[in-house]
Each structure stands twice: as C-alpha cells, then as structure tokens.
Amino acid sequence: MTKLNKRAFEILRDEVERCATNDAIGKTEKLIVIKRFEKLRQEKGAAVTLDELRDAVSDVYPQFSEKVLRRAVKLNRPPGVVTKATFVLMFLATCVGVVWLLNLPNPMLRRAVAKTAPLLLTPSYMEMDSNYRGAIDSLGQAEQLLDNPTSAADIEQGGEKVKQAKKHLDNLPRWSLDYYPEVYCNYFGCAWRFSYDEFETARKKVARLQAVAFQNKNALTPLEEAEQELLTAKSDYKRATNIKDKEKAIEAWQSAINLFEQIPAKTLAAENAQAKLKAYKRELEDAQTATLIAAAQQFDIEAEKIKPKQPQTASQLWQKAINRLNEIPKENPRYLEAQQLLASVEVKYRTVDNSGSNNYIEAAKQYAIEAAKASQNPPHPADKWEQIAQQWRSAIEQLKNIDVKEAGYVEAQKLIAQYQTNLGIIQNRQRYESEAKEALQLANQKIQNLIASAPSDTQQFKAEIQGVINVLRTVKPGTTSYAEAQQLLTMAQNKLR
Secondary structure, eight states: OBSSOHHHHHHHHHHHHHHOOSSHHHHHHHHHHHHHHHHHHHOBSSOOOHHHHHHHHHTTOTTOOHHHHHHHHHHTSOTTHHHHHHHHHHHHHHHHHHHHHHTSSOHHHHHHHHHHOGGGGHHHHHHHHHHHHHHHHHHHHHHHHHHSOOSHHHHHHHHHHHHHHHHHHHHSOGGGTTOOOHHHHHHHOOSOOOOHHHHHHHHHHHHHHHHHHHHHHHHHHHHHHHHHHHHHHHHHHHHOOSHHHHHHHHHHHHHHHHHHHTSOSSSHHHHHHHHHHHHHHHHHHHHHHHHHHHHHHHHHHHHHHHTTTOHHHHHHHHHHHHHHHHTSOTTSTTHHHHHHHHHHHHHHHHHSOTHHHHHHHHHHHHHHHHHHHHHSSOOOOHHHHHHHHHHHHHHHHHHHTSOTTSTTHHHHHHHHHHHHHHHHHHHHHHHHHHHHHHHHHHHHHHHHHHHHSOOSSHHHHHHHHHHHHHHHTTSOTTSTTHHHHHHHHHHHHHHTO
16 A cells, blocks of 8 residues: 555646746746655655655645645555445445334334244334333332322322323334243243233223322312412411401311312312311311300490490390300310309309399281281282281290290290181282283283184184183182173173173
C-alpha cells in the first residue's frame, strides 16, 4: 500500500494550483511540491501523516490550507475499512429486516416460521415472555394494593398497575395462546405456559380490579365532602352564641354523619368512614345532650323571669324545657343530671297558674261558637263552608296545646272529639255544595247543546234528555243549586212525556 492514495493526491494538487503563481518561479515551486507528492504516491508503507504532508509544503507554500491537509489525511486512510463496515452494516440491516418481517403479527406467517426456523421468532418470544411476566407482576401488585388498600396512594398506584397489566395482556398475541415455543424455551427458559383459560382469567381479573379502583376513587370524593361538612358543622357549633344557632349546627352535623353512612360499602373510604363514625356519633351525641340541657336551662330562666306577669307563656317555656329533657335517653352519661333538672322544672310547671289550659279551652269554645253561628240558615256556598271548617280546625288546634299533665286535658279531649265530628259534617256539606254546583253546570251545558242542535231521531233525543235528568238527580238537598236543579228536572221530565 502506497503512502498517499489517489484521492488524497488530487485534493492536494488542487490546493497547490490555487497557491501557485503564473510566473516562472511559481511554476518551479508548483513542480517541486507536486513531485514531492508523487514521490509519496510511489513509496510503500504506512499512510502519510499530517506532519509529513505539512513538511512537504510548508517551506514552499506556508499559506497552504490546513483544512485541506487534514482532509487529505482523512481520505488517505487504508482502503476497505469503511467499505467493510458499510457492508457489514448493510448485511446486518438486511438480516434485521428479514427477522422483523418474519416477526410481524401474522398468525399464518408466524406458525410457518415456528415450524421451520423457530429461532427467527426469538424477538417475538422475548416480547411475549416480557409481556407475560409484566402482566403477572402488575396483576399481583394491583391485587395487593386494591384488595387491601391502606391509603389513597395505594388506590392510585393500584389503578396504574392495572393499566400496566392490561397493556401487557393486550400485547400478548392471541394466536400464541395454547402454543409453547419449545426451541426458544429450551435455550432461554420461559416463565409461562400459555393457555386460553389463563389468559381469560387474567382479563377478568383486570376488569374486576379496574372496577375496584374506579369504585374506590369515586368513594373518596363523598368521604372528603362528608368530612368537610362535618368540620364546618363542628366549627359552627363552637362559634354559636345561642341555642337556635347551636341546634342549626347540630342539624348540619347530623346531615354530615348521614353522608358517611351513604358511602359505598367494601371501599377504602367506607372502611375509613366506619372507623371514624363511632367517634363522630359520640361527639354529636355529647353536643346534642349539652344543647338540650342548655336549652332547658335557658327556658327555665326565661320562665322564672316572666312568670308573675305572663304565667301562660312561662308555662309554655317550662313545657318546652320538659320536652327537651325527655329527649335524653337513659343510657346517656348525663341522664341523671337531666332528670334532676327535669324534676325541678316539672315542679315549677305544676305550680304555675293553670289558666293556660283554661285559656286554650275558652279560645276553642269561641271558635266553635263562631262556627256554629256561621252555619245557621243553610244552604251556603262552598267557600263559606270552607271558612266554617277552618274555624272548627282552629278550635281543635287550641285544644291540642293542652298537655296531658294539665288539669284541663280530659275536658279538652272531649271537646276535640266533638269538634272533629262537627268538622267532618261541615266538610261533607262543603263537598256536597261543590259537587252540586258542578252537576248543575254540566246539566245546563247539556241543555244548551240540545237547544243548539237537537237530534232528529226521537229516541236519541229522549236519551239525551234522560242524561240531563240523571245529572240533575245527583244534586243533593240543602245545597244552593238544589232549587234550580229541581226546576230543570221537572222541565226535563215533562219533555219525556
């Protein structure tokens, strides 16, 4: 091999031509340098180095391009190195292309290759083995995280593992199920024995775990909302300065606890909710008990203040206090405290002037008197009967204010029974009046229709008249429509004769 090849010589010669001048000296210098290069072309040995080329031109052309020298050195490398590498790369690329083609997801092609040259399907087998391992590992981790979650992070990570497992299963070619690559597995070992049943079981498991992840994620939202509402209610309760605001906060507190009980079962959120619910209910019960006792105490104090001038109102306040204290169950830790207060309030309630019940009875009787007066000289229109019925209702409502422990309770119950009977009679009279008015209107409408277009057929005409008679006969006596209905009834019956 010569020290300088043809390609390197040519670019060096071109640079000499550029550097040389056209005078006699320039031609001489050009000839000298070119002869040096030709000498290097004739000499055998290792390829010329950059320093050797630089020494060959620097004394004549110090301006000779360093870039050209380096390029010449590069082109002067031993021939065949690049070519061999290119050939090897092309050969490898061809082999890769063939292997890629043979590993295309075509069942017929793969089965044919598997019978004749199974090792060519090594990439497919490696991918199948990898996906199988990935599916099994991801499913196992997902089951551990989702079947026994300890936090929201477990649910999130479990959901991701399910997605990974599904992706691996989707990448497993169905044609390979129940097919075992013996040659590949003999050399490299396999982690699986493909079977259709195993594949379907894994798919069902993925579907189940997806549903579990979805339900758990969805259940976390109502849990957070319930906890937020509960915290807000507790905060409102602490800030409340009066009984009304405290009771309102307790209602919101109870609503928040109801939300905890509505969280879907068999979820992490439900487990967390149940773990906290007992404590939350105990806190709510304590708050309710404290509020009931505080309300009773407040009613007691207010009743004491107004008792001399407003005994009836004081009695009502003590009754409210008694009602509040009676709501506290026996198993409550503050039950004895509530009973002591209850005994004190009941004594005051019994000793207060019982004119309250008398006033209720007297008020009820006044409503009854007015109702009786209004009922005189019937018939009356339906709206008046409604007014009378409302007076009987008002009388009954007054009597219901009398507690079973009051002296006038028995008399009140007797009057209630009497007044309810009277109310029922009035309601019937109101219904009869409404029905009579509707029947009269219907009869008049039928008569107007007959006048406007009487049937030519006698039998049909009589049938229409009979229909009018039937409607008029439904009008009951004692209604405002009865007299007019009787007149029309007589006229209609005369038409049938």
